[in-house]
Amino acid sequence: MSLHSATVVALESLLSPSISADPGLEIPQGHSAKFVCTSPVEYDTFCLEKGSTTIMNKKNDLPSQKQAIFHLGPVNEDTAGSYQCLYEKESKWSQRSKTLELKVTSEDVTHTSDPVPGVTSGPTLQSYKVWNDVRMALAGVVLLVLGAIIGEAWYNQ
DSSP: OOHHHHHHHHTTTSOOOEEEEESOSEEETTOOEEEEEEOSSOOSEEEEEETTEEEEEEEOOSTTOOEEEEEEOSOOTTTOEEEEEEEEETTEEOOOOOOEEEEEESOOOOOSSOOOTTOSSOOOHHHHHHHHHHHHHHHHHHHHHHHHHHHHHHHTO
């Protein structure tokens, strides 16, 4: 049975999922985006479609899970387009979700490292400097305490 005929058969039984985009529908070129598809019931497989073509499938690993997250990125002008999702449960396909139109703006962002799934932006250089200062201060306190312990041990001999 094809996906199209399965969808037609399932129109009466499975409700359509919801779809959302994070961080939004307008993404600067080079950034990452994710689509979150949520079904009203547990699912077996979620599909993300661009236009009428399936671009990603996600099988459900947890029995009570109702959400699938599809990561895209870094995005470019080819990533822009109309996205929908649908899910399968017990060999029946749901109706398609509403359509979201993803736009990619011309701002080019160069990543210094590979993006980590689920993280839309990394720490800044400033935050690294602050944490390094905190670590150095903590190391100084540890050395000071260690020096006091050694000094007292030497004094008591």
